Amino acid sequence: MAVDAGRARRLPSLGGERLREAGVGYAFVLVPLGVFALFQLYPMAYAFYVSAHEWGGIEGKLGYVGLANYRELWHDQAFWTWPPERATALWNTVYYAVLVVPLQMALGLTMALIVNQAIRGRTFFRAAYYFPALVSSAAISAIAIYLLNADGLVNAAISAVLGRDFDHPWFGDADTALESIVVLDAWTTSGTMMLFYLAALQSIPTDVYEAAAIDKAGAWRTFWKITFPLLKPAHFFVVVVSVIGALKLFDQAFIISTGSGGPAGSTMTAVMYVYTVTIKEFNYGYGATVGVVLFLIIFTLTLIQRLLFGRAEIGY
Amino acid sequence: MADREEVAAPPVAAVRELALEGAAAVGAPVAIPPRTFGERARRVVAYGLMITLAVLYLVPFAYTVSTSLKTQAEAAAGFDLWPSNPSLAAFREIWSSENVSFVTFFKNSLLLATSITAINLFLATLGGYAFARLRFPLREPLFLLVLGTLMIPDQLRLVPIYLMMVDFPVTHWNLTQTRHGYVFFGTSIALATSLFLMRQYFLTIPKDYEEAAKLDGAGYFKTYWRVMLPLAAPAVAAVAILTFQGIWNEFFWANLLLGQGSSSEWTVQIGLAQFRFTYQTLWPQLMAAATIAIIPVLVVYVFFQRYFVAGVAAAGVKG
Numbered sequence: 001m002a003v004d005a006g007r008a009r010r011l012p013s014l015g016g017e018r019l020r021e022a023g024v025g026y027a028f029v030l031v032p033l034g035v036f037a038l039f040q041l042y043p044m045a046y047a048f049y050v051s052a053h054e055w056g057g058i059e060g061k062l063g064y065v066g067l068a069n070y071r072e073l074w075h076d077q078a079f080w081t082w083p084p085e086r087a088t089a090l091w092n093t094v095y096y097a098v099l100v101v102p103l104q105m106a107l108g109l110t111m112a113l114i115v116n117q118a119i120r121g122r123t124f125f126r127a128a129y130y131f132p133a134l135v136s137s138a139a140i141s142a143i144a145i146y147l148l149n150a151d152g153l154v155n156a157a158i159s160a161v162l163g164r165d166f167d168h169p170w171f172g173d174a175d176t177a178l179e180s181i182v183v184l185d186a187w188t189t190s191g192t193m194m195l196f197y198l199a200a201l202q203s204i205p206t207d208v209y210e211a212a213a214i215d216k217a218g219a220w221r222t223f224w225k226i227t228f229p230l231l232k233p234a235h236f237f238v239v240v241v242s243v244i245g246a247l248k249l250f251d252q253a254f255i256i257s258t259g260s261g262g263p264a265g266s267t268m269t270a271v272m273y274v275y276t277v278t279i280k281e282f283n284y285g286y287g288a289t290v291g292v293v294l295f296l297i298i299f300t301l302t303l304i305q306r307l308l309f310g311r312a313e314i315g316y
Numbered sequence: 317m318a319d320r321e322e323v324a325a326p327p328v329a330a331v332r333e334l335a336l337e338g339a340a341a342v343g344a345p346v347a348i349p350p351r352t353f354g355e356r357a358r359r360v361v362a363y364g365l366m367i368t369l370a371v372l373y374l375v376p377f378a379y380t381v382s383t384s385l386k387t388q389a390e391a392a393a394g395f396d397l398w399p400s401n402p403s404l405a406a407f408r409e410i411w412s413s414e415n416v417s418f419v420t421f422f423k424n425s426l427l428l429a430t431s432i433t434a435i436n437l438f439l440a441t442l443g444g445y446a447f448a449r450l451r452f453p454l455r456e457p458l459f460l461l462v463l464g465t466l467m468i469p470d471q472l473r474l475v476p477i478y479l480m481m482v483d484f485p486v487t488h489w490n491l492t493q494t495r496h497g498y499v500f501f502g503t504s505i506a507l508a509t510s511l512f513l514m515r516q517y518f519l520t521i522p523k524d525y526e527e528a529a530k531l532d533g534a535g536y537f538k539t540y541w542r543v544m545l546p547l548a549a550p551a552v553a554a555v556a557i558l559t560f561q562g563i564w565n566e567f568f569w570a571n572l573l574l575g576q577g578s579s580s581e582w583t584v585q586i587g588l589a590q591f592r593f594t595y596q597t598l599w600p601q602l603m604a605a606a607t608i609a610i611i612p613v614l615v616v617y618v619f620f621q622r623y624f625v626a627g628v629a630a631a632g633v634k635g
Binding site for chain 1: 377536624
């Protein structure tokens with residue numbers, strides 16, 4: 001009886017309690033949501049708005065132009081060409097992504113397999129492989145400029161191997177500048193990919209390997225027949241992260257080319273193009289347009305990848 | 317495939333153990349103690365590959381430090397890893413001189429990274445707790461919205477953010493070239509990831525603790541502050557470290573919002589890029605600047621490595 005009375009008395013206040021909980025909940029998430037509204041959602045809408053205007057750096061907003069900026073971009077040979085040509089911002093970026101993504105994945109997976117073994121010093125190796133991923137893009141760029149200049153360490157090593165003087169300016173030649181940045185970024189980003197693969201490797205149930213061991217499948221065969229296919233979700237995830245990261249390339253190309261995108265436009269990336277149009281040419285309307293188009297490209301890619309990812313069976 | 321259940325019975329525990337350490341996961345035949353010649357050869361190859369990779373990954377940093385301790389003449393002359401006459405002259409030159417003052421950049425970077433980390437921690441733990449535990453209408457859609465902001469790329473935000481920061485809505489403040497402006501905006505850089513990590517961690521904490529606190533008459537804030545936050549210490553550490561490192565290293569927005577004007581507001585990363593633009597091939601000084609940019613994250617990494625790994629892996633799992 002006493003218990004019943006107590007419950008009866010508390011019931012109405014429970015409704016108030018619910019209300020209070022909801023109020024406190026909103027209060028706790030209010031500031032973060034405000035930050036996102038102000039610096040993510042509003043700018044997104046604002047970008048579309050600006051892209052529909054002629055908008056100069058000094059004059060400010062000059063007038064509504066509809067899709068004129070988009071039409072200009074369609075014919076902008078510095079942004080893209082058809083058929084694809086290098087030294088255009090979009091195709092440079094695509095070319096970079098096509099090279100760097102498989103390289104990052106292969107390195108990341110190899111390193112994950114290595115540090116996932118019961119071997120002496122695995123903590124050291126994991127730390128060593130991950131270390132470049134911690135270092136800032138500015139420091140990495142400075143170090144790369146030092147190592148890859150015509151008189152740098154890399155050329156000294158190549159000279160020693162070849163037995164003759166080798167002094168190729170890696171970043172000074174349009175044929176090797178972006179490719180050198182590919183290697184540079186594979187070096188620094190593969191550590192992060194390694195951690196993703198490592199997490200995936202450790203979640204594979206062991207019984208599949210027991211079966212393989214009983215079948216006397218060799219390590220090589222076991223890897224290709226079992227481990228690699230079972231990592232499918234991880235591959236997809238790493239591809240998404242890696243592609244989105246590749247399409248964002250800015251810091252290294254900007255610092256190494258002293259902001260020019262050179263030599264001969266070979267390191268002008270899509271993001272650098274937005275930056276150049278906006279900050280150097282004061283053409284805000286056009287800069288916003290390039291940003292919107294890049295966003296739409298990335299968004300479409302992500303959707304396609306999500307669809308593929310959604311369909312992928314998790315194999316165990 | 318062989319009949320698993322029957323054979324797997326006795327060694328299963330041993331195999332599990334091995335697999336946790338990972339030998340099985342690589343596909344090496346499990347539980348065969350005497351090594352064959354082939355296996356030994358494979359180990360040699362594996363170690364060779366591991367060591368080569370580690371050397372390739374770390375040698376550039378060894379040369380960075382080594383060159384920063386050399387004179388210009390010695391740096392130009394060759395690549396001895398050990399400087400013949402190590403000196404801190406290059407550091408002294410860039411740390412505080414008429415032309416470059418990395419001491420200013422260092423202080424700025426430290427100030428920005430610690431302030432943004434502190435703000436992020438408070439907002440992310442409080443918000444993460446609410447998203448994990450408190451029931452309120454639209455909680456899930458709002459959380460999805462937070463995750464959705466991760467899909468808005470920087471290249472889309474460049475122009476609008478720049479315009480906003482030059483002439484802030486309503487107030488007409490110019491928030492570029494000011495550290496407080498960067499802190500204000502910088503809060504948005506890592507907040508979504510931090511919120512996500514904190515929410516995921518709070519979800520794993522058993523509810524008993526909160527219920528006990530509630531019985532003691534603690535309110536929501538007190539429960540968060542006194543009970544949940546201490547229990548979430550590992551996640552708090554991971555978020556703090558990842559945010560600090562992210563902001564310390566951040567170049568894109570810092571360059572846009574602080575790098576166009578007076579060097580008194582620059583961060584270490586801006587200073588480093590500008591130093592390279594201006595002085596091209598002063599290798600010892602450039603490498604000294606790079607070393608200054610690396611040391612704080614290195615220190616944090618050495619002391620908190622396990623939180624780093626846990627944080628990156630957890631942030632990755634969100635998919």
